[in-house]
Amino acid sequence: MFNRSSLSVPVICAPMFLVTGPNLVREACIAGLVGVLPRHNARTLEQFEEWMEAIQSARKEALAHSTKVGPLVVNVSAKLPTAELEETLTLAGRYGVETVISVGGGPREVVRVAHSKSMGVLHDVISVEFAKKAIGQGVDGLIAIGLGGGGHSGLLSHLTLIEKIRTIFKGPLVMAGGVSTGAGVRVAEVLGADYAYMGTRFIATKESDAPADYKRMLVESTSEDLVYTPNVTGVSANWLKPSLQRCGIDIETLAMPGAGRFDHLPTDIRPWRDIWSGGQGIDLIEDLPDVATLVARLVREYQAACGRRAE
Numbered sequence: 001m002f003n004r005s006s007l008s009v010p011v012i013c014a015p016m017f018l019v020t021g022p023n024l025v026r027e028a029c030i031a032g033l034v035g036v037l038p039r040h041n042a043r044t045l046e047q048f049e050e051w052m053e054a055i056q057s058a059r060k061e062a063l064a065h066s067t068k069v070g071p072l073v074v075n076v077s078a079k080l081p082t083a084e085l086e087e088t089l090t091l092a093g094r095y096g097v098e099t100v101i102s103v104g105g106g107p108r109e110v111v112r113v114a115h116s117k118s119m120g121v122l123h124d125v126i127s128v129e130f131a132k133k134a135i136g137q138g139v140d141g142l143i144a145i146g147l148g149g150g151g152h153s154g155l156l157s158h159l160t161l162i163e164k165i166r167t168i169f170k171g172p173l174v175m176a177g178g179v180s181t182g183a184g185v186r187v188a189e190v191l192g193a194d195y196a197y198m199g200t201r202f203i204a205t206k207e208s209d210a211p212a213d214y215k216r217m218l219v220e221s222t223s224e225d226l227v228y229t230p231n232v233t234g235v236s237a238n239w240l241k242p243s244l245q246r247c248g249i250d251i252e253t254l255a256m257p258g259a260g261r262f263d264h265l266p267t268d269i270r271p272w273r274d275i276w277s278g279g280q281g282i283d284l285i286e287d288l289p290d291v292a293t294l295v296a297r298l299v300r301e302y303q304a305a306c307g308r309r310a311e
Helices: 022-030 045-063 082-094 108-116 128-136 158-168 182-191 212-220 241-246 280-284 291-306
Strands: 011-013 034-038 072-077 099-103 120-125 141-145 173-176 195-198 226-229 237-240
Touching: 011 022, 022 034, 022 045, 022 291, 034 045, 045 072, 045 082, 072 082, 082 108, 099 108, 108 120, 120 128, 128 141, 128 158, 141 158, 158 173, 158 182, 173 182, 182 195, 182 291, 212 241, 226 241, 237 241
Parallel strands: 011 034, 011 195, 034 072, 072 099, 099 120, 120 141, 141 173, 173 195
Antiparallel strands: 226 237
């Protein structure tokens, strides 16, 4: 799906609501990663087009000096109305986008529209059951989110999830959840995945659109500071306990089985804007580098992990 020779390391910089903007995507691409631009982070289609134009212009300039320039990918919700989906992907195709990442719900309509425009589709799944459903709806690749993901997380260990999906699916496979280092990227490959998905690690970079307090919280917190619950947005995710506490949310009540979406949130509090998520990979986040510095580190760690030998 992606030209591996154009990547510095087989990593997809995951799209994140209110965090992933054009600066983060641009720097990820020119550092040799797959950069993913979320449609829903742009207020209008016109703004989305401006972002794509700026990113592709930066990629073109970078290609004049380096062969390690990653592709631009677009992220859409599988629940996007068909007319808006058509409009978005038509525009994306105009800017050379060849791959779409869909999330939330069945991907059948995204697949239909994307394939009509000769685009491939990667879809998020958190279980083998959902992987089978997505395969049945014609996706070209899967993003398998295992235990330890941030804003969207499964409960199955990658040791099982990746290997099991690989027995039923031969297409592009991405391992997501808790990956923060180059060694984690190598683990993904050993298990049978083609790429690793990194979200939380890129929130804690200079180019992300996350508030400064959010970035500091990721550096200062550990996985013990995470609360796994579906009772914030309706989707199971890991939320940073300090962000919940600062919003006056009763964590014990929030974590109760059966608590409904927003039932325990103050009326002026909004997920993502006020309540922040993070994956278990925060245990390995200790600084706030720029993207170029982080990617150079990932490459070194990945190369070191590839060179290790079993004793």
